[in-house]
Amino acid sequence: MPIIEVKNVSKKYQIGERQPYLALRDTLSAIVKAPVRWLRSRHSPTKVSDSEFWALKDINFSVEPGEVLGIIGRNGAGKSTLLKLLSQITPPTTGEIKLNGRVGSLLEIGTGFHPELTGRENVYLNGAILGMRKREIEKKFDEIVDFAGIEKFLDTPVKRYSSGMYVRLAFAVAAHLEPEILVIDEVLAVGDAEFQKKCLGKMDEVTKKEGRTILFVSHNMGAIRSLCRRVITLEKGRLVGDDSASVSIEKYINNLSTNVFEKEWDNINIAPSNSDAAIRSVRITDENEKIVESLSIDDPFNIEIEYDIKVEGAYFGMTAILYDINGNCILSSINNKEQSWYGKPMPLGRYKSICKIPGCFLNNGWLNLNINIFGRNFLDIKTIPDVLHFELQDGQKVRGDYFGGYGSILRPSFDWDTYQI
Amino acid sequence: MEIVIKPKNKWWQFDWKEIWLFRDLFYFLTWRDVKVRYKQTTVGALWAIFQPLITMIVFTIFFGKFAKMPSDGIPYPIFVYSGLLFWTLFSAGLSHASNSFIDNEKIVTKIYFPRVILPTSAIITNIIDFLVASIILAVMMFVYHFSPSLIGLLLLPLLIVMTVFSTLGIGLLLASLNVKYRDVRFILPFFIQLLLFITPVIYPVSIVSAQYRWILGLNPMSGIIDAVRAGVLGTRDIDWLLLGVSAISMIVYCIVGYLYFKKVERYFADVI
Numbered sequence: 001m002p003i004i005e006v007k008n009v010s011k012k013y014q015i016g017e018r019q020p021y022l023a024l025r026d027t028l029s030a031i032v033k034a035p036v037r038w039l040r041s042r043h044s045p046t047k048v049s050d051s052e053f054w055a056l057k058d059i060n061f062s063v064e065p066g067e068v069l070g071i072i073g074r075n076g077a078g079k080s081t082l083l084k085l086l087s088q089i090t091p092p093t094t095g096e097i098k099l100n101g102r103v104g105s106l107l108e109i110g111t112g113f114h115p116e117l118t119g120r121e122n123v124y125l126n127g128a129i130l131g132m133r134k135r136e137i138e139k140k141f142d143e144i145v146d147f148a149g150i151e152k153f154l155d156t157p158v159k160r161y162s163s164g165m166y167v168r169l170a171f172a173v174a175a176h177l178e179p180e181i182l183v184i185d186e187v188l189a190v191g192d193a194e195f196q197k198k199c200l201g202k203m204d205e206v207t208k209k210e211g212r213t214i215l216f217v218s219h220n221m222g223a224i225r226s227l228c229r230r231v232i233t234l235e236k237g238r239l240v241g242d243d244s245a246s247v248s249i250e251k252y253i254n255n256l257s258t259n260v261f262e263k264e265w266d267n268i269n270i271a272p273s274n275s276d277a278a279i280r281s282v283r284i285t286d287e288n289e290k291i292v293e294s295l296s297i298d299d300p301f302n303i304e305i306e307y308d309i310k311v312e313g314a315y316f317g318m319t320a321i322l323y324d325i326n327g328n329c330i331l332s333s334i335n336n337k338e339q340s341w342y343g344k345p346m347p348l349g350r351y352k353s354i355c356k357i358p359g360c361f362l363n364n365g366w367l368n369l370n371i372n373i374f375g376r377n378f379l380d381i382k383t384i385p386d387v388l389h390f391e392l393q394d395g396q397k398v399r400g401d402y403f404g405g406y407g408s409i410l411r412p413s414f415d416w417d418t419y420q421i
Numbered sequence: 422m423e424i425v426i427k428p429k430n431k432w433w434q435f436d437w438k439e440i441w442l443f444r445d446l447f448y449f450l451t452w453r454d455v456k457v458r459y460k461q462t463t464v465g466a467l468w469a470i471f472q473p474l475i476t477m478i479v480f481t482i483f484f485g486k487f488a489k490m491p492s493d494g495i496p497y498p499i500f501v502y503s504g505l506l507f508w509t510l511f512s513a514g515l516s517h518a519s520n521s522f523i524d525n526e527k528i529v530t531k532i533y534f535p536r537v538i539l540p541t542s543a544i545i546t547n548i549i550d551f552l553v554a555s556i557i558l559a560v561m562m563f564v565y566h567f568s569p570s571l572i573g574l575l576l577l578p579l580l581i582v583m584t585v586f587s588t589l590g591i592g593l594l595l596a597s598l599n600v601k602y603r604d605v606r607f608i609l610p611f612f613i614q615l616l617l618f619i620t621p622v623i624y625p626v627s628i629v630s631a632q633y634r635w636i637l638g639l640n641p642m643s644g645i646i647d648a649v650r651a652g653v654l655g656t657r658d659i660d661w662l663l664l665g666v667s668a669i670s671m672i673v674y675c676i677v678g679y680l681y682f683k684k685v686e687r688y689f690a691d692v693i
Contacts, residue, residue: 013691024602088426088533090690097426103533111531116457128449129532 001100002062003181003213004086009095011056011081011237055081057237059095065180066211070218070228070245072252075327075368076385077234079217083107083185086215101180101213104131108185110170115159119150119169122158126173140176147202148172168195175202182206182214186327196223203227219326221249236386256325256366259390261292268308272384276314276375280350281306282387289354297411298395300359303388305371306352313345315376320355323368330362330409360413363406364394435679440535447538454517454546469550470557473509477502484623493625495656499561503654504622504646506558510551510584511642512613517543518592519609522600522689530690537682540596544588551581562654572659573652580645580653583671587641590674593682600693601685621646626663638666641674 056078063069071079084090085097087105112129113122123144127137137144145151148168150161158166184203200223206212207227218224224231224245231248233241241248262283265271271278285302286292295301303320321332333355336342341351369388374381398413440447459466477498484490485497492500518540522529525539562568569577599605620642626634637643644660644667651659 023604024598024608025604027602084690085426088424089530091426091428091687093428095428099424099426103424105532107531108527112525112528114453114457116460117453121453121456125449125453128446129528129534131443131532131534132445134445134448 003065003067003100004063004215005098006059006061006086007096007098009056009059009085009092009097010054011078011085011090012093013053013055054237056085056092056234059239061232061239061242063213063215065100065213066207067230068207068214068216068228070216070224070231070248071234072218072221072224072231072248073234074256074386074389075323075370076236076383078237079234080107080185081237082234083183083215083217086181086183099181102131103181103183104174104177104179105183106130106174106177106185107183109167109174113158113166113170116157118157119145119154119161122169123173126170127176130174130177131179132177136178144172144176147175147198164195171195171199175199175206178210178212180213182212184214185217186219200226221253225249256389257391259294260388261390263387272371272373272382273310274373274375274380274382276311276316276380277307277309277373279305279307279371279373279384282369282371284388284390294393295390296393296395297362297364298359298397301357303355303357303369304352305355306350307373308350309346309348312348315343316346317342317374317378318353319372319374321370321372322362323370324409325366325368328409330367333357360395360398361410362392363408363411364392366391436535440538443534443538446534447542450538450542451545454543455549458546466553469553473502473505473554474557476505480505480623490624491628493627493650493656495650495654496565499558499565499567499654500625500650501623502558502561503649504620506551506554507580507584507646507649508617508620508622508642509554510547510581511588512617513550514544514547514585514588515592515595516609516613517547518588519595519599520606521592522596522693523606526693529693536686536689537593540592541589544585544592548581548585567654567656569653570655573648573655576648576652576659580648583641583645583668586675587645587671590671590676590678593678594674597678597682597685600689616640616642625650626660634660635662635666638663639670641667641671643667 059082071082073079081090083105084107085092086099087103087107089105089107110126112126114125117125123141124134124137128134145154148165148171150165150169153161153165158169161169203214203216204227207214214227216224216227228245231241231243231245232239233248233252241251243251262281264281265279268278268280271280273279281304283304284292284295285304287300287302289302289304292299292301305318305320307316309316317335319332319334322330324330335353335355338353367390368386369390371384371387372381373384398411480501481498485492485501490497521539521543522536529536529539595605595609599609620640621637626637626643626647629637644664648659648664651657
């Protein structure tokens with residue numbers, strides 16, 4: 001019998017639910033001003049379809065006891081949402097999940113750590129938050145401290161810990177969880193390489209010896225390959241692959257290595273939008289505003305965003321955000337210093353905003369573009385994940401006569417001076 | 422153990438079993454709040470005494486001495502302190518409980534546990550302060566030669582439990598609203614201050630004519646504080662009508678608060 005059964009699970013988010021500021025006084029005054037309309041708007045079943053976002057759609061899979069399942073996919077593919085559903089943090093919109101055992105979830109390292117409390121106190125608190133019984137923590141206390149290697153600082157408040165020590169202690173507690181099902185999100189992205197290895201070793205040991213079921217999300221393909229035999233792939237909220245680790249990873253990487261320099265939305269009703277505007281197309285262009293075919297780090301390029309203003313006199317702004325292949329945010333640029341239209345009421349119509357990224361600035365590698373759009377006062381924010389995906393090829397201009405690696409997020413060409421003094 | 426996660430769970434079911442499973446978390450969260458509170462203030466436990474004591478002195482000078490507030494013949498300091506003691510348990514609990522989901526946002530969005538644990542432990546934490554501050558009342562009763570009636574003594578634990586549940590009922594409602602509406606936390610201090618004036622803390626319930634007195638019971642703290650003065654100070658018979666109305670309104674607040682909480686609880690992680 002499978003230990004996890006996921007049947008036709010979908011999860012929808014209303015954009016309104018993520019609104020940063022919903023005020024009780026506004027709702028109350030709406031009720032007082034027009035009680036009938038308020039009631040109607042509350043109970044009307046048809047909500048505007050573009051205010052919905054399906055983070056997951058029709059997901060089906062099952063997991064056998066003792067299996068280690070990897071989950072891969074780009075940013076915004078729905079991996080974290082899936083883990084949140086499995087950990088009962090948020091309910092699915094449709095479908096059903098059956099779990100035949102206790103779930104321990106590790107979506108973040110050190111959840112509930114309190115900076116004022118000592119290491120010892122936090123082990124107990126964090127353990128309890130993760131679902132351990134007091135007796136269980138007492139039994140494993142020495143083992144946890146030993147694994148973290150922080151005996152000397154046990155009675156120091158964790159606010160005085162280095163970030164490394166903090167992560168060690170937090171992971172040590174989590175590694176000693178003993179639920180039947182363990183759900184882990186990208187937590188190995190933190191901590192130094194050596195400790196990461198130790199954690200992977202511990203997880204491997206746990207599954208092999210104790211036959212525990214683990215669901216594991218990571219952008220680190222090496223970690224996925226070494227831990228999981230089976231891997232499922234998510235794309236835009238759908239399950240697109242369920243295969244052995246090597247097959248899934250190969251497909252995923254091949255899929256990642258296709259440039260997507262342009263995206264258009266023909267139907268305004270499904271185009272990503274907030275209440276002021278709808279995005280119609282996003283593309284990467286060169287200096288002459290022609291769409292590019294390939295990009296090198298030497299070349300300047302433009303991110304062009306075309307959109308329709310839907311409300312007369314709307315205030316509208318946007319942010320372009322670039323991620324690398326491991327999900328690290330490389331840069332984020334907001335258009336609030338643009339002169340012609342930013343901060344001014346915009347008449348209805350089609351607009352184009354252009355973000356100009358200089359050449360000789362970014363490092364080479366694959367990039368993901370997210371776009372955030374927002375209305376007046378940075379409210380009504382909507383994130384459009386993974387709009388474009390493209391590679392910046394290595395170039396010669398910054399490199400000069402050096403042929404080694406850079407190991408940095410950026411590779412800008414700065415001026416240097418040397419004097420004899 | 423099989424768990425089935427569906428879009429809608431039965432909201433009217435109160436899952437005792439699950440709460441019992443998480444009893445250690447309950448204990449540790451309460452323990453954390455107590456520990457952190459006493460670690461952060463240098464005066465530590467003394468703060469629990471200082472706060473109602475200073476308030477009592479100020480109120481005695483201004484309301485008792487200058488404004489000549491009636492106090493049913495009880496010396497004003499002990500009259501107002503007995504009210505303040507229970508009022509502080511209620512108001513501090515209400516304020517902590519109402520902010521409990523927001524303050525623990527990180528845990529709420531990353532870990533599953535029965536959410537009701539958060540406001541409850543926030544309220545229980547204040548019982549420690551209450552017990553410490555009770556010492557002062559005991560001392561004052563000794564000094565002013567008051568002794569509780571038998572019925573008052575028997576009633577005392579019930580009055581504390583009633584205060585806790587009144588706090589929990591209203592607190593659950595406000596805490597749930599606080600998750601959805603971000604201005605609730607700014608309205609809250611004002612709301613609590615207003616409540617102080619419609620609760621018989623600085624004045625006795627006898628300022629309202631006997632005929633309409635039961636209306637005060639719509640505020641559960643009215644009946645409780647009145648019963649404390651009558652029974653625990655042992656001054657007169659308990660006004661059972663007022664206490665009864667307060668008990669009923671407490672139950673109503675608990676039901677309303679719980680139902681609203683249950684309705685929105687599962688979506689906290691999405692909207693917080």
